Amino acid sequence: MTKRIVWLLAAFLLLAGVVFYVTILENTSDVDTAGTNVQLPVVSYVTARTSANTGRISVFAEVRPRWSVELSAQVSGKVLAVSLMALEGRKVSAGEVMAQLEQHTYESQLENAKYQQATAEFNLMKKQNKNLLAVKNWRAVNPKEKPSEMAVHIPELRVAEKSLKAAKQKVVVAQYDLDAASIKAPFSGFITKRHVSIGQNVSVGDTLFTLLDAEQLDITVSLDEHQWNLLEKVWQEVPAKIYNAEQELVGLAKVRRGGGFLDPQSRRYQLFLEVINTLERKVLPGEFVSVELQSMEIKNSLKLPATSLTQKGYIWYLNDQDELQRFNASVVFRDNASIIVSAPPDITLASELRVVNLPMAAYLPGMRITPRHAGRKP
Known part of the structure; x- marks a missing residue:
């Protein structure tokens, strides 16, 4: 019995020692935790204001020459000469002689026509004199009567x-026939195909050259209803920008007309542009380009970096307590560098918003962070 009491007493003493040790450890942990600052994640942000922003409507299109013609013979004859400037790939100017047909027949016809004109002029003079004499004689005999025409x-x-x-x-x-024996370029352009050779006999309607306009270039772009509604309606004031496949600016274009009908195949709006001729123009006929059209002003919107939009379509921003918040973005315009989104209803007009420019998938609404402006060094 005495042994059992001794063992129980020893067990209580051991238990008391363990409880005392644990209590000391807890107090030490509380001191350590209280003395250590919690490290909040650092988040980079950019500032944006709600305002009226304009975007760019980008569409692909083909540059087409305004004029393209298969130049045919207006008269028949033997080809006496073909200009060296009228070979395939050469550029000719408007009015430049490209080929020469034999002219003797047409020179003879012109001289004969001039002879007939001179004869007709002489006959008319005789008839006029005959009329004057007849009128004079009539008045001498019958001064008060009007003569008959005969x-x-x-x-x-x-x-x-x-x-x-x-x-x-x-x-x-x-x-005209004599002039047509000299085949001239109707406009400045490139010869893409030559169908005639020296010594060849051509007939009326035979194709001689295929000519492509190099000066006046047109572009037709196709817009869906959403793009059409966002398009700036004052077309003449804002020229469209033309970019090549390497996204280099190669020219400008002005809108001549558009709308009024839908394309019967695509059911899209058609917009017709004319490439502006400048010394810096590098647009070529037949080239596929990207055309940028300015939109109308999108009121109460935010222009943000493209990286601020998450894959799920959220925009993360910081409130006044440096807590993360988000809204589901309605993207109006998008390009490689930036996006324009409609501002959420709870953001007032012209208010400044701190938007996270590189959001992470682990972010949660209400999470406290350490903000850092994207333009400042750490």
Whole structure:
């Protein structure tokens, strides 16, 4: 019995020692925790204000020459010469002679037409003199009576006038045929195909050259309804920018007209642009380009870095207590560098917002952080 009491007493003493030791450890842990500062995660942010922002509507399109023609012969004849500037790939100027047909037949026809015109002019002079004499004689005999047309040869005079008019038109036609024997470029452009050779006999309608306009270039872009509604309606004031495949600015274009109908195949709006001719223009006909059109002002919106948008479509920002908050972004415009989103209803107009520019997937609403402006060094 005495042994049992001794063992119980020893057990109580041991238990008391363990409790005392644990109590000392807890007090030490509380002191250590109280003396250590909690390290909050550092979050980089950018500032943005709600305002009226304009975006860019980017669409792909093909640059087309305004004029493209298969130049054909207007008269027949033998090809005497082809200009060295009229070879494939060469650029010709408007009015430049590209090929020469034999002209002797057309020179003869022109001279014959001029002879007929001179004869008609002479006959008209005779009829006019005959009319004057007849009128003078009539007045001498019958001063108070009006002569009939036949009496003073008016019908003969009218026939002579029409004969002269027809002769003049024959001269014009003969001159046109003679000029058509010299094949000239109707506009400045590039020769993409030559279909004629020296010594070849050509007939009316035979294709001689394929010519592509190099000066006046047009672009037709296709917009869906959303893009059309966002487009700046004062087209003439803001030119569109043209970028090549390497995203280099190669030219500007002005909008000539658009809307009014939908394309029957795509059911999209069509916008017609004209490339502005400048010394810096590097746009080529047939090139596929990216056309940037300015949008109308998007009121009560935020312009943010593209990196601020998460994969789930959230924008994270900081409240006044440096706590993380988020909203589901309605993206209006997007490009490689930035986005424009509609401001949430609880953000007042022109208020400054601290937006997280590189959000993490582990963020939670209400999480306290250490903010750091993206433009400042750590």
